[in-house]
Amino acid sequence: MRLHVGCAMWTHRSWQGRFLAHPLPAHERLRAYAEWCTAVEGNTTFYATPARETVTSWAQQTGPGFRFVLKLPKVVTHDRRLTGADEELRAFLSAVEPLGPRAHALWIQLPGSFGPTDVPALARFLRGLPAAHRYAVEVRHPAFFDDPGATRTLEEALVRVDAEWIPFDTTAFFRTPPTSDAEREAWTRKPRTPLRTRALTERPIVRYLGRDDPERTVEGWQPWLDVVTGWLREGRSPTVFVHTPDNADAPDLARRFHDEVRARLPEVEPLPEPTPVGPPMLF
Incomplete structure (x- = not known):
């Protein structure tokens, strides 16, 4: 029976000398963080897809049971709103491949303007994703929380592909x-x-x-x-x-x-x- 816990990043200036040894090379900080926590949010992938070699280093610094929840790139979720970003999505999926099972879920964080009328686009996007990964969606439009019909529609789209609502x-x-x-x-x-x-x-x-x-x-x-x-x-x-x-x-x-x-x-x-x-x- 396992509960995984973690933070929004694996390095922070205020952690040096408290939670992480100091000085510590940047390429060893994830290994040190993984002694404290068993999961981490991959927020940086929202802004830029990392090099495959960088992701290989992440895998080498963590055990197979460590969990990364990696945010899909902004160009896919916000700029293109899940439509017409196949090339960028393929590049991201290829980059994170070295993590293997450590890629616990790919995190689809959607903008606050992404509302109930956009759920069909989300459903199509989710159906087109490779089954090798698990997926989790974060929404911020108030209707998904306040309108039972919108809540139900979103949940149905997620359940069909075994995706989680974060x-x-x-x-x-x-x-x-x-x-x-x-x-x-x-x-x-x-x-x-x-x-x-x-x-x-x-x-x-x-x-x-x-x-x-x-x-x-x-x-x-x-x-x-x-x-x-x-x-x-x-x-x-x-x-x-x-x-x-x-x-x-x-x-x-x-x-x-x-x-x-x-x-x-x-x-x-x-x-x-x-x-x-x-x-x-x-x-």
Whole structure:
């Protein structure tokens, strides 16, 4: 019984000397991160398809059970809106091939303007994707959350191809006004979508945004403990990504979420023990 947890990236300046050794070459930081967490969001692939050699390095730095949830390129999802981007999609699929089973899901994040009338385009796109991968979709148009008919239409399109709906839970973040520069920036950029806790597949994926105060982040994720524990008891294999506006403590928080689930369900497999990190070196 495994619960995978992770962050929005595998390296962050504030992690150096705390979670990751410092100095540490860039090509070894993913290996160090994988001692803390068992999954990572591939947000950089949204902006540019990586070289195949780069992806091969990612595979070499992680074990076969590590999970990448990789975002499809912006040109496919936002610029072309899932239509007429076959060449860019093929290039992306070829680039990520070295990950093999580590490519846990290919993540189709859609713009806020992508609404219920666009679901047929999504359904056609999903049907045309190779069966070698699993797929997960994140939507932000309010109708998918507020209109039961739109919710049902989207769910039906996803279920037909065994694709997951990724919720991005920002409800705890928007509950009270921001108190830091990072929170104020996130306040203007992050989507305000209602809470969704329904899984469609055996491998649900959750993105959760807390606050820069770790205790407020922990307070906000309490409802997810019951949800994730329930999924595990049903035989599902969830992945939970913990975000905060500054992400300074994200690896520790991800492990803390895992610990809290495991306290309720001790049969969940423990996380790896990270290598101790000493104080930052001056030279």
